[in-house]
Amino acid sequence: MKNAQLLAAKFHALHESGCFVLPNPWDVGTAIYLEHLGFKALATTSAGFAFSRGKPDGGVSLDEMLRHIGEITAATALPVNADFLNGFADEPEAVATNTNLCIAQGVAGLSIEDNAGNSAVPLYQKKRAADRIRAARNAIDASGIPVVLTGRCEAWLVGSPDPFRVALDRLISYAEAGADCLYAPGVREPNEIEQIVKAVSPKPINVLVSGFNCELTVSQLADLGVRRISVGSGLALAAWGAFLRAAQTIKKDGSWTKTVGTNVPTFYLKTQVPSKSQSPQ
Numbered sequence: 001m002k003n004a005q006l007l008a009a010k011f012h013a014l015h016e017s018g019c020f021v022l023p024n025p026w027d028v029g030t031a032i033y034l035e036h037l038g039f040k041a042l043a044t045t046s047a048g049f050a051f052s053r054g055k056p057d058g059g060v061s062l063d064e065m066l067r068h069i070g071e072i073t074a075a076t077a078l079p080v081n082a083d084f085l086n087g088f089a090d091e092p093e094a095v096a097t098n099t100n101l102c103i104a105q106g107v108a109g110l111s112i113e114d115n116a117g118n119s120a121v122p123l124y125q126k127k128r129a130a131d132r133i134r135a136a137r138n139a140i141d142a143s144g145i146p147v148v149l150t151g152r153c154e155a156w157l158v159g160s161p162d163p164f165r166v167a168l169d170r171l172i173s174y175a176e177a178g179a180d181c182l183y184a185p186g187v188r189e190p191n192e193i194e195q196i197v198k199a200v201s202p203k204p205i206n207v208l209v210s211g212f213n214c215e216l217t218v219s220q221l222a223d224l225g226v227r228r229i230s231v232g233s234g235l236a237l238a239a240w241g242a243f244l245r246a247a248q249t250i251k252k253d254g255s256w257t258k259t260v261g262t263n264v265p266t267f268y269l270k271t272q273v274p275s276k277s278q279s280p281q
Helices: 002-014 028-037 046-052 062-075 092-103 126-143 163-176 190-200 218-223 234-253
Strands: 020-022 080-083 109-113 148-152 181-183 205-208 228-230
Touching (some): 126 148, 148 163, 163 181
16 A cells, blocks of 8 residues: 555656656556666556457457556556546446456556547546546545546547537546646647647646647647646557568568567566577577
8 A cells, every 4th residue: 555655656656747658568568668668657558458359449358458457557666547437437437446346456646538439429528537637536535645647638639619618618627626737638639739728727638649739849849838648559559560570471471581680678587589480489
């Protein structure tokens, strides 16, 4: 319990000033390596984990997700933020119950999003969405562990007609409901990012950097007032891209050119890194 409180307090402190990158491992090995590189905190990725299980994003059960989150927190000494999707529940009371289960995995932070998983009405009604954030806030406060609560608006990801206005309005509401950090994955325009930062200030915002806005640098986002930057499934997709190219080359051409010469993280190996002709099994 004490360690969990210390990690959560450390995670809170990272949000108080400046800007930090919160990379997203998808398994224990990638979590260990990211810690080795010197990142200050990590975040799980629901999509990256789901892909590793042969499932689509959102296709992982609550039990599977909790086990995965627990494995990541156990593997690193860094604060870990859990991508907890919609809390695996619709009703605020159930969100609170599942929030407690997530806290028990040793997280320093967790996010609750407003994607209802309904193609006809993709987002929860605004008041209900805010009530869900409030329920998670109450569960965190009752736990005695100062877990950082991130309120996510999925307006861009579900294809809302006016995602910026929807996100701006909802993030303000989620901040008022008790979210510590606000997040609208999909925002790409610097002026929109800056407006969101100002609207929820002094609470920090998280910006997702992906293919649609990868021209934005850490320094540019910091200048816009962004406190936290994550990459979502970006690292997992980069790994999948290399894997797919190598596997397809083997199948199509009978060639190994895409599988040799890869960099092996040496601290994982008890023996010296093998040569290209002695690739590890």
